[in-house]
Amino acid sequence: MNVEILLIIICMGAVTYIPRWAPLYLLSRRALPSWFIEWLDFIPAAILSALILPAILTVGEPRRLDPLTPEFLLSIPTLLVAVKTRSLAGTVLTGMGLYWLVQKFMS
Amino acid sequence: MNHSSSDDNFSAATIKKGFAAAWPVCLGYAAIGLAFGVIARKSGLHPLEVGLMSLLVYAGSSQFIAAAMIGNGAGILPIVLTTFVVNLRHLLMSSSLSVYLRELNAPQTALFAYGITDESFAVNSARFRQGNWNWQTALVVNHISNFAWIASTIAGSMLGSFVPDGALGLDYALTAMFICLLVFQLRDSLQIVVALLSGIIAVIIALVVPGNYYVILASFFAATVGLIIRRKKQSGKNHER
Numbered sequence: 467m468n469v470e471i472l473l474i475i476i477c478m479g480a481v482t483y484i485p486r487w488a489p490l491y492l493l494s495r496r497a498l499p500s501w502f503i504e505w506l507d508f509i510p511a512a513i514l515s516a517l518i519l520p521a522i523l524t525v526g527e528p529r530r531l532d533p534l535t536p537e538f539l540l541s542i543p544t545l546l547v548a549v550k551t552r553s554l555a556g557t558v559l560t561g562m563g564l565y566w567l568v569q570k571f572m573s
Numbered sequence: 574m575n576h577s578s579s580d581d582n583f584s585a586a587t588i589k590k591g592f593a594a595a596w597p598v599c600l601g602y603a604a605i606g607l608a609f610g611v612i613a614r615k616s617g618l619h620p621l622e623v624g625l626m627s628l629l630v631y632a633g634s635s636q637f638i639a640a641a642m643i644g645n646g647a648g649i650l651p652i653v654l655t656t657f658v659v660n661l662r663h664l665l666m667s668s669s670l671s672v673y674l675r676e677l678n679a680p681q682t683a684l685f686a687y688g689i690t691d692e693s694f695a696v697n698s699a700r701f702r703q704g705n706w707n708w709q710t711a712l713v714v715n716h717i718s719n720f721a722w723i724a725s726t727i728a729g730s731m732l733g734s735f736v737p738d739g740a741l742g743l744d745y746a747l748t749a750m751f752i753c754l755l756v757f758q759l760r761d762s763l764q765i766v767v768a769l770l771s772g773i774i775a776v777i778i779a780l781v782v783p784g785n786y787y788v789i790l791a792s793f794f795a796a797t798v799g800l801i802i803r804r805k806k807q808s809g810k811n812h813e814r
Contacts, residue, residue, distance in 0.1 A: 467619060467621055467622060467625075468619075468622070470649065471618065471622050471643065472622070472625075473649060474639070474643065474649050474652055474653065475622065475625055475626045475629055475630065476629065477649065477653040478626070478629070478630045478635070478639060478652065478653055478656040479629030479630050481653055481656055481657035481660070482630050482631070482632050482635065482656060482657070482660040482663075483686065483687065485657075485660060485661050485662075485663045485664040485667065486660075486663045486666075486667050486686040486687065486689045487667070487682070487683060487686035487687075488664070488667070489664055489665075489667040489668040489671055490667045490668075490670060490671050490674060490682050490685065490686050490689075491679070491682050491683075491686070493668055493671035493672075494671040494672075494674050494675045494677060494682065495675075498672075501800060501804070503672060504800055504803060504804075505796050505797065505799075505800045506668060506669050506671075506672055506796075508764065508767045508795065508796035508799040508800065509665055509666075509668070509669040509792060509796050510669055510694075510695075510698040510699070510702070510758045511755060511758040511759060511764045511765075511767055511768040511771070512767050512768065512770075512771035512791065512792035512793075512795040512796045512799075513662075513665060513666065513669075513691075513694070513771075513788065513792045514695055514751055514754060514755040514758060514768070515755060515767075515768040515769070515771045515772035515775070515791075515795075516771045516772060516774075516775035516787060516788045516791040516792050516795075517691055517751060517775075517788055518748065518751050518752060518755065518772065519772035519773070519775055519776050520772075520775050520776050520778075520779035520787055521748065522748060523776050524776065524779050524780060527783075528783060529779055529780055529783075530780065531776070531780060537745070537748060540745070541748065541752055544748075544749050544752050544753075545752050545756065548752055548753040548755075548756040549756055552756070552757070553753075554594075554597065554750065554753050554754070555597075557749055557750070557752065557753035557756075558597045558600070558746055558749045558750050558753065560749070561742070561745050561746070561748065561749025561752070562600075562741060562742035562743065562745050562746055562749060563742060564742070564745075565742035565744065565745035565749075566740075566741055566742030566745075567742075569742070
């Protein structure tokens with residue numbers, strides 16, 4: 467194994483681990499103000515939406531807006547299945563199936 | 574907080590429950606991990622180095638970027654700095670999970686932190702919120718996902734892309750999972766407002782600023798707006814009384 471690459475990997479591991487560990491360690495050990503807990507309560511929905519929308523609504527590098535990607539168009543029926551069934555398995559399998567069909571017949 | 578679950582050890586039931594929640598993550602990781610293994614090999618990484626990177630870093634997008642930079646002969650400092658910035662978003666996920674992980678001691682915290690990814694965070698925070706979920710089950714989700722990532726990246730680097738592109742819609746597994754887990758988080762209209770706001774701001778930032786700062790910036794802003802609206806509503810109600 468190449469020593470420089472080994473060093474790169476170890477340093478990458480360290481700088482990735484610290485932001486994963488520090489808040490968990492520091493925040494789980496003290497009483498948090500109520501406003502902060504309320505703020506944290508919004509974080510999961512905010513993060514999920516911020517992860518999903520740019521990934522399915524933008525293409526290319528530098529990124530540009532494309533509201534007609536199959537990923538975005540298929541997110542609409544996928545969302546409806548999630549809301550209607552509230553089933554993770556059903557939603558994931560429906561999304562995969564639709565995506566597979568679209569790729570098969572549109573390419 | 575809900576500590577109704579009585580199993581304090583890693584019983585078969587805990588592990589089964591973790592599997593039942595983690596399989597979409599594993600499907601998605603298998604598809605992306607194979608692709609990463611192939612690309613990392615092309616960038617000159619040995620399968621052992623691929624496996625070690627997946628074990629020590631365990632963060633997909635930063636690994637893709639690092640492999641490309643290594644392939645281009647970039648130095649250690651730019652690679653490590655880029656990795657740090659790309660993975661800073663875990664700060665918010667770790668903060669958010671801390672509310673549910675208050676009974677953990679220091680070594681348990683250190684172990685749990687290792688497994689926090691976008692996907693394990695999405696699964697575990699939805700399940701914690703629904704209740705009947707404890708840190709042991711969450712840790713099982715973390716480590717099953719971790720294993721799927723390490724194994725698939727090594728497999729990709731050794732065997733090449735033996736799963737054809739677009740097979741079975743695997744590339745859409747994580748997007749569909751995220752959409753469903755987002756729906757699980759939307760308990761009231763204010764959560765919907767925050768999610769929409771965060772998504773729209775994230776798209777705008779993503780169009781203007783390269784990199785993935787948009788995740789942390791948009792979430793931070795949208796959650797703050799959510800808090801302000803909730804506090805205003807509460808003080809309005811108090812005045813009416």
